[in-house]
Amino acid sequence: MSRLENSAEHSWHVAVMAMLLAEHAEPAIQVDRVVKMLLLHDIVEIDADDTFLYDETASLDKADKEEAAAARIFGLLPPTQRDEFTALWREYENRDTADGRFAYACDRLLPMLQNLANQGQSWREHGVRFEQVLRKNLPIQEASPSLWQYVLPKLEAARDAGWLA
Amino acid sequence: MSRLENSAEHSWHVAVMAMLLAEHAEPAIQVDRVVKMLLLHDIVEIDADDTFLYDETASLDKADKEEAAAARIFGLLPPTQRDEFTALWREYENRDTADGRFAYACDRLLPMLQNLANQGQSWREHGVRFEQVLRKNLPIQEASPSLWQYVLPKLEAARDAGWLA
Numbered sequence: 001m002s003r004l005e006n007s008a009e010h011s012w013h014v015a016v017m018a019m020l021l022a023e024h025a026e027p028a029i030q031v032d033r034v035v036k037m038l039l040l041h042d043i044v045e046i047d048a049d050d051t052f053l054y055d056e057t058a059s060l061d062k063a064d065k066e067e068a069a070a071a072r073i074f075g076l077l078p079p080t081q082r083d084e085f086t087a088l089w090r091e092y093e094n095r096d097t098a099d100g101r102f103a104y105a106c107d108r109l110l111p112m113l114q115n116l117a118n119q120g121q122s123w124r125e126h127g128v129r130f131e132q133v134l135r136k137n138l139p140i141q142e143a144s145p146s147l148w149q150y151v152l153p154k155l156e157a158a159r160d161a162g163w164l165a
Numbered sequence: 166m167s168r169l170e171n172s173a174e175h176s177w178h179v180a181v182m183a184m185l186l187a188e189h190a191e192p193a194i195q196v197d198r199v200v201k202m203l204l205l206h207d208i209v210e211i212d213a214d215d216t217f218l219y220d221e222t223a224s225l226d227k228a229d230k231e232e233a234a235a236a237r238i239f240g241l242l243p244p245t246q247r248d249e250f251t252a253l254w255r256e257y258e259n260r261d262t263a264d265g266r267f268a269y270a271c272d273r274l275l276p277m278l279q280n281l282a283n284q285g286q287s288w289r290e291h292g293v294r295f296e297q298v299l300r301k302n303l304p305i306q307e308a309s310p311s312l313w314q315y316v317l318p319k320l321e322a323a324r325d326a327g328w329l330a
Binding site for chain 1: 178201204205
């Protein structure tokens with residue numbers, strides 16, 4: 001792979017993945033709401049830069065930047081749509097519903113599968129540790145124990161292969 | 166704009182557009198089904214090349230190529246998902262339901278808006294005629310008279326500006 005996915009490509013990719021994996025959500029989710037959340041979840045990156053998941057410093061003021069971005073961007077819409085889109089985005093960010101948790105889990109799972117498919121490229125580039133991956137991706141386990149059972153042995157194999165520090 | 170949207174970017178873009186314009190469908194549609202159709206509608210282009218809308222010759226065997234592509238690509242999925250995805254794709258292609266017609270209309274409307282936003286770039290590059298645009302985009306009128314009322318004066322202005330032959 002010669003370049004990273006951009007946000008539009010990623011949003012399409014993860015929305016289709018959610019359609020395919022919805023049956024593994026536990027508790028069950030409303031896939032249509034999850035798809036909408038995933039189509040919208042990265043729009044705030046138009047204003048607020050993308051932050052590498054394992055960059056702990058850059059993540060500190062991420063929430064503030066994204067709140068401002070959501071207010072400006074969704075604020076371009078008529079009030080009813082502004083409120084609907086903002087609520088879906090916030091539900092994704094807060095992960096306080098089964099739908100929000102599963103959408104977030106899909107967004108964690110996709111780059112993990114991509115790393116597993118390209119010999120841990122971005123893990124190796126950034127010196128990511130196995131324990132970091134376990135901790136940051138706990139939301140997958142919370143939203144779908146069966147998907148976590150599927151990826152955990154692959155992560156252990158990645159560690160054993162030296163793709164994770 | 167320095168390059169065309171690729172299929173993933175386009176599919177994300179048109180799905181979000183459908184979420185925003187769903188209220189203008191007439192008769193009313195189920196936006197969730199329309200969004201799914203639009204996320205899937207271009208997957209067949211993995212095998213079957215994209216065809217420029219106004220290229221009448223290339224469009225001739227497009228349907229056969231896309232049928233073969235759908236059979237192969239959706240055939241990679243477990244049977245239940247294969248059948249669901251194939252049915253959604255076919256409903257989009259056949260436009261024999263309100264949902265399929267509105268999804269198709271969105272896919273027509275987006276490049277039209279993009280052409281109107283960049284001084285008719287791809288129309289001018291290919292010498293597209295005003296009458297061709299009216300005929301090819303009749304599906305917009307059929308799925309949403311109000312959206313057609315919105316774009317028709319803009320198309321007439323584009324013709325008057327010489328962006329359409």
